[in-house]
Amino acid sequence: MKKMKFKNYKYKEPVPFTVYADIECMLKPIADKSNSLNTTLYQRHVPHTVAYYLQCNFDDSISKFRPYRGKDCVEWFMNQLKELAQVVEFYLKRIVPMESLNFKQRNEFYSAKICHVCEKPFTPQDAKHRDHCHFTGKYRGAAHQGV
Ligand SMILES: [Zn+2]
Known part of the structure; x- marks a missing residue:
């Protein structure tokens, strides 16, 4: 009989950062349906709003919610992700020394x-x-x- 065992103990700790994101789109009809695909295109998704939530599991003051509305919302979101990557990198590289045991x-x-x-x-x-x-x-x- 085979037994399953949990061995990846490093995954018991919550991940330090999580980003939840959502993009809202308008459906725009496509006038020219001709194309070289075997699929008929009827409408196109046009993004108009993005929102994300950065959750920090060790310091809630770092957590933040940011919404953005505009035609450039995808570009805005990509720039936000680049900034978040720098924030996360800072905390991943900074190792806080262990506090003295009481x-x-x-x-x-x-x-x-x-x-x-x-x-x-x-x-x-x-x-x-x-x-x-x-x-x-x-x-x-x-x-x-x-x-
Ligand atoms: Zn052990």
Whole structure:
């Protein structure tokens, strides 16, 4: 009997950034239906409004909603995506050092018998690692090294 097992533990953490976007179009009839395709074209989608929401999962002050209406909405959206890519790149390259553990976190780390990521026990040969968020520096728990 085959068993399925979850192994991609790195996917347990939410992605740091998500962009949700929508484009609204008008349907414009096409007068000249002749073309070289085997398809008859009746109407064309003409974009007129774009809106997107950038969701940041570690700092909601970075999240934002932006709508735009106009004939140049697709060009506007492409420029917005280029700007968002620069914002995301900044946070991906900036690694915030881990904050100092408080008394309770230190006790939990030294007494941890189970890895908080893979939920498997630590063996005496395992090196315990202080898993933390590289975007915020917040400690998450004791983990196997390299998970
Ligand atoms: Zn583990």
